[in-house]
Amino acid sequence: MLPRGMNPKQMNQMMRKLGINVKDVKNVEKVIIQTDTKEYVFSDAEVTIMNAQGQKTFQIVGNPVINSRKEEIPNDDINLIVDQTGKTFEEAKEALEKTQGDIAEAILLLTQQ
Numbered sequence: 611m612l613p614r615g616m617n618p619k620q621m622n623q624m625m626r627k628l629g630i631n632v633k634d635v636k637n638v639e640k641v642i643i644q645t646d647t648k649e650y651v652f653s654d655a656e657v658t659i660m661n662a663q664g665q666k667t668f669q670i671v672g673n674p675v676i677n678s679r680k681e682e683i684p685n686d687d688i689n690l691i692v693d694q695t696g697k698t699f700e701e702a703k704e705a706l707e708k709t710q711g712d713i714a715e716a717i718l719l720l721t722q723q
């Protein structure tokens with residue numbers, strides 16, 4: 611929100627005097643923010659970069675699609691458990707998912723059944 615009576619041009623001039631530069635990023639197709647559990651995907655987002663005293667701040671405007679992130683278990687890990695336990699590929703994969711990828715714990719889980 612601009613101060614009363616100040617137009618955007620005056621605001622930009624004042625910000626430049628303070629050493630703050632604001633620039634729009636053109637032709638943004640997609641912005642993705644990934645956390646350990648979620649993925650935020652902004653399509654057709656508006657992105658602005660503000661550079662103030664060497665620190666860059668990115669502002670993203672848009673409506674994200676929020677997806678849950680599930681870590682893929684490598685086939686090598688699944689095959690190792692199949693070899694060690696004699697269980698099926700599906701059983702080994704399920705055990706790894708239950709143990710959050712912990713190979714030793716998955717083998718113990720399958721051999722104690």
